[in-house]
Amino acid sequence: MAETSYLGWPFFEERHRDLAARLESWAQNELPKVVVSEKEEQEELAKSCRNLAQALGKAGFLAHCVAGPKGEVMDARSIAIGREILARHAGLADFVFAMQGLGTGPVSLFGSPAQQAHWLPKVIKGECLSAFALSEKEAGSDVASLATTAVQDGDHWVLNGGKTWISNAGVAGLYVVFARTGEAPGAKGLSAFIVEPTDPGFSVSEFIDVIAPHPLGSLLFKNCRIPADRLVGQTGQGFKIAMATLDIFRTTVGAAALGFARRALDEAVERANRRKLFGHTLGEFQITQDRLADSAVEIDASALLVYRSAWTKDVLKQRVTRESSMAKLFATEAAQRVIDRAVQIWGGLGVVKGVPVERLYREIRALRIYEGASEVQKLIIAGRVLSGEG
Ligand SMILES: Cc1cc2nc3c(=O)[nH]c(=O)nc-3n(C[C@H](O)[C@H](O)[C@H](O)COP(=O)(O)OP(=O)(O)OC[C@H]3O[C@@H](n4cnc5c(N)ncnc54)[C@H](O)[C@@H]3O)c2cc1C
Numbered sequence: 374m375a376e377t378s379y380l381g382w383p384f385f386e387e388r389h390r391d392l393a394a395r396l397e398s399w400a401q402n403e404l405p406k407v408v409v410s411e412k413e414e415q416e417e418l419a420k421s422c423r424n425l426a427q428a429l430g431k432a433g434f435l436a437h438c439v440a441g442p443k444g445e446v447m448d449a450r451s452i453a454i455g456r457e458i459l460a461r462h463a464g465l466a467d468f469v470f471a472m473q474g475l476g477t478g479p480v481s482l483f484g485s486p487a488q489q490a491h492w493l494p495k496v497i498k499g500e501c502l503s504a505f506a507l508s509e510k511e512a513g514s515d516v517a518s519l520a521t522t523a524v525q526d527g528d529h530w531v532l533n534g535g536k537t538w539i540s541n542a543g544v545a546g547l548y549v550v551f552a553r554t555g556e557a558p559g560a561k562g563l564s565a566f567i568v569e570p571t572d573p574g575f576s577v578s579e580f581i582d583v584i585a586p587h588p589l590g591s592l593l594f595k596n597c598r599i600p601a602d603r604l605v606g607q608t609g610q611g612f613k614i615a616m617a618t619l620d621i622f623r624t625t626v627g628a629a630a631l632g633f634a635r636r637a638l639d640e641a642v643e644r645a646n647r648r649k650l651f652g653h654t655l656g657e658f659q660i661t662q663d664r665l666a667d668s669a670v671e672i673d674a675s676a677l678l679v680y681r682s683a684w685t686k687d688v689l690k691q692r693v694t695r696e697s698s699m700a701k702l703f704a705t706e707a708a709q710r711v712i713d714r715a716v717q718i719w720g721g722l723g724v725v726k727g728v729p730v731e732r733l734y735r736e737i738r739a740l741r742i743y744e745g746a747s748e749v750q751k752l753i754i755a756g757r758v759l760s761g762e763g
Pocket of ligand 1: 505510514515539540583589744745746752
């Protein structure tokens with residue numbers, strides 16, 4: 374039985390407890406009926422992601438990932454709860470849920486009413502998958518150095534360049550692409566655009582296989598022409614738009630890590646109680662208890678940091694650069710340790726393909742790299758500490 378006592382913490386309202394109960398029940402009863410393929414073939418993965426998006430949309434959960442029709446802002450606590458619960462059940466379900474929000478985050482936060490009315494209902498229904506295209510081969514951690522350009526040509530923008538590591542590449546119906554428009558050097562000269570896969574000059578140039586398979590690839594823009602009204606926000610606002618989106622979603626990467634960690638601890642406890650060695654259960658040995666205690670403490674500490682950050686965003690309505698960096702850094706690093714301990718407790722079985730702890734071992738790894746690697750989060754936190762901002 375999943376640990377739910379944290380839902381009694383003062384960070385939450387009744388609507389959050391209600392969401393958690395409905396999603397837990399859906400994940401237990403409906404999720405197994407949706408095809409979730411771990412096959413590495415992009416077509417199979419794409420099919421699974423579309424099925425998951427439609428199922429999550431039909432059940433009404435995707436509405437929590439985007440701005441509401443009356444201008445309601447995204448609720449970080451709801452997205453975090455959604456990611457935590459889905460990650461505990463199936464990494465691909467968490468991926469689909471998160472990407473619907475991350476990909477359309479710039480539209481939710483900075484899009485025109487017309488852009489929001491056109492795109493968000495399709496995303497909520499799970500009819501259109503979305504992608505967030507920021508990274509490039511030479512611009513990963515150093516985002517501000519990105520080189521893809523967008524030049525205005527009459528009532529169109531023309532994009533040239535390439536993006537890589539783009540989740541939902543080849544599956545998405547909506548790509549928010551960050552490109553250099555040159556209002557100023559570096560971070561201040563970027564803008565955000567909506568690109569559709571049918572736009573002339575757009576292509577998916579490669580698919581990338583990763584250890585925890587999900588649709589991932591590189592994009593190519595070759596004189597890609599898009600109408601002027603696809604600009605999101607103002608020109609020169611691209612970096613601000615990307616960072617404001619990550620300000621919400623970084624916290625929720627921590628929430629996904631928390632979900633993976635909770636599942637790993639559940640699996641470790643179950644095995645420790647069942648496995649007999651030297652006339653005892655594994656859980657009767659103090660070295661096992663030491664591992665379980667460390668994991669339980671790290672999970673609670675992660676949850677406190679994740680939901681402190683989400684609450685600060687929602688209730689105090691502040692930027693949470695520091696809080697979200699702390700939540701992502703600690704929760705992802707801790708989850709890696711918790712999962713590694715669970716694999717150790719499972720022994721040889723822990724490295725057999727398809728066993729839950731083996732899957733978790735692969736799934737957690739990328740979270741310490743994307744949306745700002747752990748080193749980048751430390752730089753952000755240290756920057757705040759050094760400047761006296763806390
Ligand atoms: C599975 C996956 C999904 C992704 N999905 C998306 C997506 O949907 N959209 C998108 O735009 N991008 C996405 N990314 C890209 C991701 O955000 C980048 O991989 C990340 O920003 C790191 O960039 P990089 O891979 O180029 O590594 P680099 O920038 O080359 O960094 C390599 C390593 O250097 C270290 N490092 C970085 N900075 C410092 C420093 N200042 N000091 C010391 N060490 C440092 C870190 O350990 C880092 O991992 C995804 C990546 C992965 C792996």
